[in-house]
Amino acid sequence: MRQFWEIYRKLILTSTLEMLQYRLGNLFWLLGMVFEPMIYLVMWSALATEKGGSIAGYTAGNLAAYYIAWTLVRQWNIALTPYGFEQRVREGGLTPLLLRPLHPFHYDLTSFIAMRFVGTLYWIPIGGALWWLFTPAFPGGWVTVGIFCVSLVLSFLMRFVLVYALGMVSFWTTRVSAIFNLYFAVETILSGRLVPQALLPEWAQQIANVLPFRWSFGFPIEVIIGKLTLPEMVLGLGIQLGWLALATVLFVVGWNAGIKRYSAVGA
Amino acid sequence: MSPIIHVEQLRKYYDVPIRDAGFVQAVKSLVNRQYNTVKAVDGVSFDIEPGEVIGFLGPNGAGKTTTLKMLSGLLHPTSGSCTVLGYTPFERDYAYLRQMTLVMGQRNNLLWDLPAGDTFELARTIYSVADTDYQRNKDALVELLGLGPLMSKPVRNLSLGERMKTEFALSLMHKPQVLFLDEPTIGLDITAQKHIRQFIGEYNQRYGATVLLTSHYMADVEALCKRIVMINHGVVVFDGALAELVNRYAPSRTMTVQTTATRAEMAVYGVVTHDDDGTITIKVAKADVPRVTGAILAAHEVTDISINEPPIEDVIAQVYGR
Numbered sequence: 035m036r037q038f039w040e041i042y043r044k045l046i047l048t049s050t051l052e053m054l055q056y057r058l059g060n061l062f063w064l065l066g067m068v069f070e071p072m073i074y075l076v077m078w079s080a081l082a083t084e085k086g087g088s089i090a091g092y093t094a095g096n097l098a099a100y101y102i103a104w105t106l107v108r109q110w111n112i113a114l115t116p117y118g119f120e121q122r123v124r125e126g127g128l129t130p131l132l133l134r135p136l137h138p139f140h141y142d143l144t145s146f147i148a149m150r151f152v153g154t155l156y157w158i159p160i161g162g163a164l165w166w167l168f169t170p171a172f173p174g175g176w177v178t179v180g181i182f183c184v185s186l187v188l189s190f191l192m193r194f195v196l197v198y199a200l201g202m203v204s205f206w207t208t209r210v211s212a213i214f215n216l217y218f219a220v221e222t223i224l225s226g227r228l229v230p231q232a233l234l235p236e237w238a239q240q241i242a243n244v245l246p247f248r249w250s251f252g253f254p255i256e257v258i259i260g261k262l263t264l265p266e267m268v269l270g271l272g273i274q275l276g277w278l279a280l281a282t283v284l285f286v287v288g289w290n291a292g293i294k295r296y297s298a299v300g301a
Numbered sequence: 302m303s304p305i306i307h308v309e310q311l312r313k314y315y316d317v318p319i320r321d322a323g324f325v326q327a328v329k330s331l332v333n334r335q336y337n338t339v340k341a342v343d344g345v346s347f348d349i350e351p352g353e354v355i356g357f358l359g360p361n362g363a364g365k366t367t368t369l370k371m372l373s374g375l376l377h378p379t380s381g382s383c384t385v386l387g388y389t390p391f392e393r394d395y396a397y398l399r400q401m402t403l404v405m406g407q408r409n410n411l412l413w414d415l416p417a418g419d420t421f422e423l424a425r426t427i428y429s430v431a432d433t434d435y436q437r438n439k440d441a442l443v444e445l446l447g448l449g450p451l452m453s454k455p456v457r458n459l460s461l462g463e464r465m466k467t468e469f470a471l472s473l474m475h476k477p478q479v480l481f482l483d484e485p486t487i488g489l490d491i492t493a494q495k496h497i498r499q500f501i502g503e504y505n506q507r508y509g510a511t512v513l514l515t516s517h518y519m520a521d522v523e524a525l526c527k528r529i530v531m532i533n534h535g536v537v538v539f540d541g542a543l544a545e546l547v548n549r550y551a552p553s554r555t556m557t558v559q560t561t562a563t564r565a566e567m568a569v570y571g572v573v574t575h576d577d578d579g580t581i582t583i584k585v586a587k588a589d590v591p592r593v594t595g596a597i598l599a600a601h602e603v604t605d606i607s608i609n610e611p612p613i614e615d616v617i618a619q620v621y622g623r
Contacts, residue, residue, distance in 0.1 A: 037429060040426060041426050041427060044422070044423055044426040044427075045423065045426075048412065048415070048419055048420075048422070048423045051415055051419060052412060052414050052415060055414040055415070056414075129375060130409065130410055132374075132375060132393070133373065133374075133375070133398060133402070133403055134398065134427055134428075135395035135396075135398040135399050135427065135428060135429075136395075136427050294377060
């Protein structure tokens, strides 16, 4: 076990060193990511003002807080897409990873953890600037911040494993972009990325609650902006853990079956 | 001594979709796809003893790489069996992966943006190499391949040859006991090829490692391999010493004679392949060499005579063509 953690430590360190090579690239990438929520923020704030100061319980301050937290959660939400995995299977990039005495999953996970560390470093001044510009309302105390941090890490892990599990489809066919596109389209609408969940129709909210998307994106934001009670937050963490467990099972089953197929048809 | 690599009736078949060219055929194949079974490896058997360096030869598409991939655990065989170091490769036991390496011509394991030393450090951790062993292995590789100045440069700043040498060293950093080398010198210039070739020989001598090497450069094979396993169309067509291969498959020898005799006079003894200012080269059947040599020396004024085996490439091309 000590050896395993040593491998994780070393992989994260090495990936962090790699990330730090692209200083300007990282900055522009993150700045680009800020534009999307700012558009939503301006639009919904204008609508809230028009409706007499709030919309579905969200004031301008709530919306500012939502979309500022959005930028951090989105940064933590990035995973190895099935497109990336598909390319790896199609072009043989998986082969050298299979020759190492380490599951490729660990290699990928650690490199994405490193990306989160570096991304968060870059996010701090951007988040500070947005705070100063939009005066958001973050009513929560330290307990909320603590739960937010746990939910942020769980949202990353559950989405990473879930999307990785989806990538296993590439072992059977390397032309499944349509499936992935549908997945990401539904995720964009139901995760809270486009609009806070409370602004969706009731039936859409019910659907969002039983799918994983809200729990890997909107939930941590709702925690930090103080929209949830303590029992709701604790329940949400439990749901995140449940999805993480289910995603892990799907990934393990998919991997075990897929890798046999990969090595049957040509690595 | 029991073999370190045991391969018995190893087979790998693929079902490959086939169709004729054209739009109509493309539409037809949507509803009625036809498959062809390709027998990439079709019953290969051999044993390799510890410390042997084997030249694994065959024309393109003969099944060499497929065999190496099965031996390194990347492919499941369709049937038959193989064990390496007592492990079944496709089970991909980490203890096995720590003791072997598969080096393919086009490699890309070095981290592009970091100095090579950082990738070596990472490999040390992944392969669980003890600190003292790591330092010793790395120093030996750096010395043997002349990598000293390269280790601290970002990989993106290395030339192709430098990068391939460094990749080669990286794949051996954990001191594997079994090396599967698939065209290790492909794309390298003559000097770099020579370095890699010398290095493989020294590595084998120093650590007693077993090497299974495929290469289209016969200089690699002649310099390193006493034994050849040759496959074609997925089956072994020859397994034995290099010298035996030449004896068995080269029916003629080349005689180069420095003489005052004319081309026409020499043509009596064999096929003249070259005639240049008193130096005449003739091709003579292997069995006739002693008789022809005696006859030439008795009948003509000769200042020098030499008898050569045909180039190994010619011998191998002849076996491939059978």
